[in-house]
Amino acid sequence: MTSDTLTSTPVSRRRLTPWQETYRQLLRSAGPRARELRVALLGLIAAAALQGLALACLLPLFSALLPVPDWPAVLAWLAVMTALMGLATLARWRAQGFDFDGHMAVATHALRTRLGEQLRRMPLERLQDRRTGEVNATLLGNVDENLNYAMTVLNLILTAVVTPFVAALATLAVDWRMGLILLLIFPAIIPLYRWRRPVFAGTMRGLAVAHQRTSGDILEYTQGLPVLRAARCAGERAERLQASFAHLREVQTRAQRTGSRPKVIIASVVELGLLLIVAVGVTWVIAGTLDVAVLAALLVMIVRFAEPLANFVNYTAILELIETALERIEALLAIEPLPQQTPPAVPARFDIRFAGVTFQYAGTERPVLRELDAELPARRMTALVGPSGSGKTTLTRLLMRHADPQRGAVTIGGIDVRAIPPETLNGLISVVFQDVYLFDDTVLANIRMARPEASDAEVEAAAHAAQCLEFIERLPRRWQTRLGDIGGRLSGGERQRISIARALLKDAPIVVLDEPTAALDTESERAVQRAIDALVRDKTVIVIAHRLSTIAGADRILVIEDGRLVEQGHHGELLVVGGRYRAMWDAQQRAKDWYLGLAGEPGNGKQSARSFSAT
Numbered sequence: 001m002t003s004d005t006l007t008s009t010p011v012s013r014r015r016l017t018p019w020q021e022t023y024r025q026l027l028r029s030a031g032p033r034a035r036e037l038r039v040a041l042l043g044l045i046a047a048a049a050l051q052g053l054a055l056a057c058l059l060p061l062f063s064a065l066l067p068v069p070d071w072p073a074v075l076a077w078l079a080v081m082t083a084l085m086g087l088a089t090l091a092r093w094r095a096q097g098f099d100f101d102g103h104m105a106v107a108t109h110a111l112r113t114r115l116g117e118q119l120r121r122m123p124l125e126r127l128q129d130r131r132t133g134e135v136n137a138t139l140l141g142n143v144d145e146n147l148n149y150a151m152t153v154l155n156l157i158l159t160a161v162v163t164p165f166v167a168a169l170a171t172l173a174v175d176w177r178m179g180l181i182l183l184l185i186f187p188a189i190i191p192l193y194r195w196r197r198p199v200f201a202g203t204m205r206g207l208a209v210a211h212q213r214t215s216g217d218i219l220e221y222t223q224g225l226p227v228l229r230a231a232r233c234a235g236e237r238a239e240r241l242q243a244s245f246a247h248l249r250e251v252q253t254r255a256q257r258t259g260s261r262p263k264v265i266i267a268s269v270v271e272l273g274l275l276l277i278v279a280v281g282v283t284w285v286i287a288g289t290l291d292v293a294v295l296a297a298l299l300v301m302i303v304r305f306a307e308p309l310a311n312f313v314n315y316t317a318i319l320e321l322i323e324t325a326l327e328r329i330e331a332l333l334a335i336e337p338l339p340q341q342t343p344p345a346v347p348a349r350f351d352i353r354f355a356g357v358t359f360q361y362a363g364t365e366r367p368v369l370r371e372l373d374a375e376l377p378a379r380r381m382t383a384l385v386g387p388s389g390s391g392k393t394t395l396t397r398l399l400m401r402h403a404d405p406q407r408g409a410v411t412i413g414g415i416d417v418r419a420i421p422p423e424t425l426n427g428l429i430s431v432v433f434q435d436v437y438l439f440d441d442t443v444l445a446n447i448r449m450a451r452p453e454a455s456d457a458e459v460e461a462a463a464h465a466a467q468c469l470e471f472i473e474r475l476p477r478r479w480q481t482r483l484g485d486i487g488g489r490l491s492g493g494e495r496q497r498i499s500i501a502r503a504l505l506k507d508a509p510i511v512v513l514d515e516p517t518a519a520l521d522t523e524s525e526r527a528v529q530r531a532i533d534a535l536v537r538d539k540t541v542i543v544i545a546h547r548l549s550t551i552a553g554a555d556r557i558l559v560i561e562d563g564r565l566v567e568q569g570h571h572g573e574l575l576v577v578g579g580r581y582r583a584m585w586d587a588q589q590r591a592k593d594w595y596l597g598l599a600g601e602p603g604n605g606k607q608s609a610r611s612f613s614a615t
């Protein structure tokens, strides 16, 4: 998270000290329960202060007890002390009600929902910048770290600092010299801590970042294991994962080493300070200027304070982790959705136009699309072809508004996609990718997600048209089979047909086919092709394909090279022109002849059965 993202959040316009900022972030993250959280924190402060006052009662209590007990006074001070302790317990009880009364659960749920909403709203291009594991760590880990531990840690910190401070203030009233020494020692650790904090905070943040990175690496490794094994890279990636673990260990060691120094310094200051009080106290008692009862009471108080004070740095270390979590959450929430043009408009036709489109991905050095003009007629099939990385997929992403072009516009039926409400735009376009994402749900639910209100009969009709029935019948629980339970048992072609069934059910007027058959064998490809034929009927179709034989029948072919439209026309026209398309076609034909020659088969006209057909 950069400081820019932090300062861009509306609440933090004023320059704040880090503690105030953490406090504000904490309140913001509690969302609908911010008021309850504030009350709980005040409760914790009150409890710590009351505890300090209760401990200070030891001074008059011991004076009443020594050398000859004054029983009425002893009982009176015991009663006051008990009352103060009782009030402290009550205040702490009330404060922890934030937990018990379910406010904590409501606040974390609301925060997680807000983050989930944000994932839905934020530009997909920004989401693609982030690794799944890291987003997961933010949604789950950071939210819980943030609120669940904050109360416990703040309670420990307040008890370590506020209680001795209030007790020291009260001591002033009994013996100003002792009170002053206490006041000098206890707050001495604060500047000491502030001095060490930047280094300390840096390492704790480094630790949090390393944790998040490792979380991403683990997820990526486990998800990609089948591919890695197939590519015989599992070992190599495992080494990378090991490297990530090693980095985490290194950061942890550094954090512990950096953290241990201030811990030792502060613990030593506390110990030395307390020894000083004992030494000075004993001297004054001998000199007859300090009551032995006051010294005895002070010793009890000191023993009570020493440990929490010495552990103060440990508690603040956890606070640093919480702060990092809060910052990460705010950074995610601060990403703005793409701006909508007003007034909103809904297209009545479905021709598509890219008008002078220039687009550059965030964090890259040059545009991937440059001044690109192209028209894709309605209810026709347009193919995008060109070398890998020329910008074909990016064009479809701009159409779906994963991002907006820096210059130019994308229109559907003459309406800028920026003016089309996001839900409407999503409803206008169906996409079939090469990689199909299936959810851990039933077959029925996986298809129905394209149109949740569809009846079972409609889902089954779509599955039928997408050539899915034959393999669904073979599944253990047919339509009710959970795809997560059968894992990778669906073939690429079967997954692809489920994706086409979704698109058929959605029945959007625009269909984007991004290399849907590239990874399939001939048999699967035929089945998928039949499904696609049903899908594209009467639609505005954009198809991206590397094998030109599959798009030779398209109504229009756009040849993209290095982010520019270099040729357009239909197959026959482009062959006659003899430019880039012709060169690509000839190269692929030569490769095919060479392959068929190797296989000892004569070339034949099979390609027509394996191509996307224009309607």
Ligand SMILES: Nc1ncnc2c1ncn2[C@@H]1O[C@H](COP(=O)(O)OP(=O)(O)OP(=O)(O)O)[C@@H](O)[C@H]1O
Binding pocket: 125, 128, 129, 361, 362, 364, 368, 386, 387, 388, 389, 390, 391, 392, 393, 394, 395
């Ligand atoms: N999210 C991203 N961030 C940065 N650069 C990206 C991103 N996505 C794609 N690119 C780059 O933009 C360029 C165009 O990518 P695009 O996927 O549009 O090409 P393509 O023509 O569809 O390629 P292919 O045929 O290999 O799928 C490539 O150089 C790619 O590396």
